[in-house]
Amino acid sequence: xxxxxxxxxxxxxxxxxxxxxxxxxxxxxxxxxxxxxxxxxxxxxxxxxxxxxxxxxxxxxxxxxxxxxxxxxxxxxxxxxxxxxxxxxxxxxxxxxxxxxxxxxxxxxxxxxxxxxxxxxxxxxxxxxxxxxxxxxxxxxxxxxxxxxxxxxxxxxxxxxxxxxxxxxxxxxxxxxxxxxxxxxxxxxxxxxxxxxxxxxxxxxxxxxxxxxxxxxxxxxxxxxxx
Numbered sequence: 001x002x003x004x005x006x007x008x009x010x011x012x013x014x015x016x017x018x019x020x021x022x023x024x025x026x027x028x029x030x031x032x033x034x035x036x037x038x039x040x041x042x043x044x045x046x047x048x049x050x051x052x053x054x055x056x057x058x059x060x061x062x063x064x065x066x067x068x069x070x071x072x073x074x075x076x077x078x079x080x081x082x083x084x085x086x087x088x089x090x091x092x093x094x095x096x097x098x099x100x101x102x103x104x105x106x107x108x109x110x111x112x113x114x115x116x117x118x119x120x121x122x123x124x125x126x127x128x129x130x131x132x133x134x135x136x137x138x139x140x141x142x143x144x145x146x147x148x149x150x151x152x153x154x155x156x157x158x159x160x161x162x163x164x165x166x167x168x169x170x171x172x173x174x175x176x177x178x179x180x181x182x183x184x185x186x187x188x189x190x191x192x193x194x195x196x197x198x199x200x201x202x203x204x205x206x207x208x209x210x211x212x213x214x215x216x217x218x219x220x221x222x223x224x225x226x227x
Contacts, residue, residue, distance in 0.1 A: 009053040009122040011077060012036075012223070013113040014091075017106060017133035018060045019099025026096040029132045033058070033091050036220070037080045043224045054080050056087050057116060061109035065138060066100030068149045074112060099135075106137035107189055111154035111161055114172050125177045128223055134205055136187045158189055165197055181219055 014033050018026065037054065044051060055077040064071040078087040113129045140157050155161040164172045165180075182202045184190040194202035201222050 008049070008051045008124050008126070009055075009119040010051050010126045010128065010223075011055045011057070011116070011119050012128045012130060013057045013059060013116055015059045015061070015106070015109045015113050015129060015131040015133075016094065017062075017099075017104060017135060018094050018096050019062050019104050019135065020097050021099065021102075021134055022132075023096040025134065026094065030091050030094060032219075034088055037084060039220050040223060043220050047224055049224065053119065053122060055119065056080055057113075058087065058090055059109050059113055060094050061105055062097075062099040063104045063138075064108065064148050064151055065105070065142065067098055068151070070098060071105060071150065072109060072112070072152060077117065103136040103138045103188075104133070106131070106133050106135070106184075107140050107158065107161065108138075108143075108152055108154050111140070111164075112152050114161070114164060115153075118173060118177075120174070125174060126179060126223075127173045127177045128179045128181065130181045130219060131184055131190075133184045133190075136185070137189050139189075158192065162193075162197060179223070181222060183219070 016029060016033070022029070037056065040054070041051065057075055057077045059072070059074045062071050075087065075090050078084070080087065110129065110131060116127075118127045119125055140154055140161065143151060143154075144156050155164055165178070168175050178199055180193070180197060180200045182190050182194055182200060183205050184202070186202075186204045190202065194200050203218065
């Protein structure tokens with residue numbers, strides 16, 4: 001506990017594409033997520049910063065329009081290091097498979113992440129979403145009017161999701177606390193999100209190229225620099 005200053009509460013949600021096309025890179029993404037806690041704490045220490053509360057959550061997605069039964073899996077927030085074993089067990093169990101052809105349901109997963117049960121107490125907060133994908137995403141409108149088993153409660157369109165993100169009242173994510181880090185190709189909807197949403201950092205990716213050490217280091221530095 002940082003008794004000498006303000007308390008920092010940091011919530012991070014990893015949104016991970018686990019469709020078949022991610023097979024060449026999923027182990028790198030998983031390894032990055034599994035080592036994330038220790039590396040972030042180390043980088044924060046070098047900047048003279050301290051996190052009093054760190055919680056991680058993971059959302060894995062495929063495609064509701066291909067196979068609704070395994071399209072989305074999510075965890076609650078795990079306080080670390082207390083619940084690190086539970087977080088690691090979920091991440092280690094991720095397998096890149098299915099999804100059919102592009103696009104996938106990345107927007108649904110992002111919407112679920114945005115509507116997480118974010119920390120609202122303590123002196124200073126950061127609400128961070130990190131997306132890992134090599135694919136485009138279905139428009140949210142595709143699901144409107146369809147009854148898809150297990151489909152999450154999402155805004156009906158990208159415009160509506162954008163309004164939720166940009167809401168100055170912070171009903172979903174605290175306005176000053178929110179950050180979005182995209183490791184995603186420069187295609188719909190990620191290109192529109194990176195160019196129009198506030199507080200977004202986009203690391204353009206290509207299918208099969210993986211999550212390099214440079215990108216993970218940049219992601220950790222970006223998070224540490226925002227706290």
